[in-house]
Amino acid sequence: MYFVKTLVYLATLLGFAMAQSMQILSPPPGTTVTPGTNFTVSLQMSNYPESIDIVAIVIGLQSCSSNSTCYPPNQVMGTVLYQGSFAPPFVLSANFSVAAPTSFPSGPAQLGVINYFLVGAENENNLQFLNETLTVS
Ligand SMILES: *[C@@H]1O[C@H](CO)[C@@H](O)[C@H](O)[C@H]1NC(C)=O
Numbered sequence: 001m002y003f004v005k006t007l008v009y010l011a012t013l014l015g016f017a018m019a020q021s022m023q024i025l026s027p028p029p030g031t032t033v034t035p036g037t038n039f040t041v042s043l044q045m046s047n048y049p050e051s052i053d054i055v056a057i058v059i060g061l062q063s064c065s066s067n068s069t070c071y072p073p074n075q076v077m078g079t080v081l082y083q084g085s086f087a088p089p090f091v092l093s094a095n096f097s098v099a100a101p102t103s104f105p106s107g108p109a110q111l112g113v114i115n116y117f118l119v120g121a122e123n124e125n126n127l128q129f130l131n132e133t134l135t136v137s
């Protein structure tokens with residue numbers, strides 16, 4: 001019985017970890033953004049019947065034009081467009097108006113997001129990295 005309970009507990013933990021992730025709703029991958037012109041980054045955390053506290057996020061834009069590959073967002077963020085709080089505690093979606101600096105190189109670029117959040121009564125630590133490709137022109 002105890003064994004079964006443990007299994008259920010582990011499966012539930014795994015389920016939580018898999019169910020909880022943030023998505024970039026906007027801009028869609030492949031969007032062209034203009035340096036100096038604001039665009040909206042819309043982020044949505046999947047819902048789950050357990051408390052999720054998004055502590056902080058970072059939104060970065062990395063130019064991939066000098067070397068057609070970009071580094072993954074867990075290594076390099078490029079230019080930080082936004083860093084700070086996400087929304088009031090336990091609010092799971094937010095929009096951020098950001099702009100690439102006017103000096104930002106044209107060409108392919110990678111939008112990266114770091115999401116630091118706590119889950120449940122025990123406040124489990126979670127760090128999630130998101131990325132998508134944009135064009136700067
Ligand atoms: C381009 O990026 C790749 C992968 O990170 C790296 O191995 C290579 O040295 C880079 N090339 C230049 C010219 O920076």
Ligand SMILES: *[C@@H]1O[C@H](CO)[C@@H](O)[C@H](O)[C@H]1NC(C)=O
Pocket residue numbers: 072073074129130131132
């Ligand atoms: C970048 O995003 C793609 C598509 O969502 C994903 O498959 C990939 O794992 C991400 N890469 C990193 C380093 O996070």
Ligand SMILES: *[C@@H]1O[C@H](CO)[C@@H](O)[C@H](O)[C@H]1NC(C)=O
Pocket residue numbers: 042093094095
């Ligand atoms: C973000 O912007 C979209 C498009 O304007 C809007 O539909 C959505 O409600 C906004 N979300 C939040 C959390 O303000």
Ligand SMILES: *[C@@H]1O[C@H](CO)[C@@H](O)[C@H](O)[C@H]1NC(C)=O
Pocket residue numbers: 038081097098099100
């Ligand atoms: C445009 O983006 C910058 C950051 O990139 C931000 O500080 C500024 O508030 C935004 N402007 C508007 C009108 O939202």
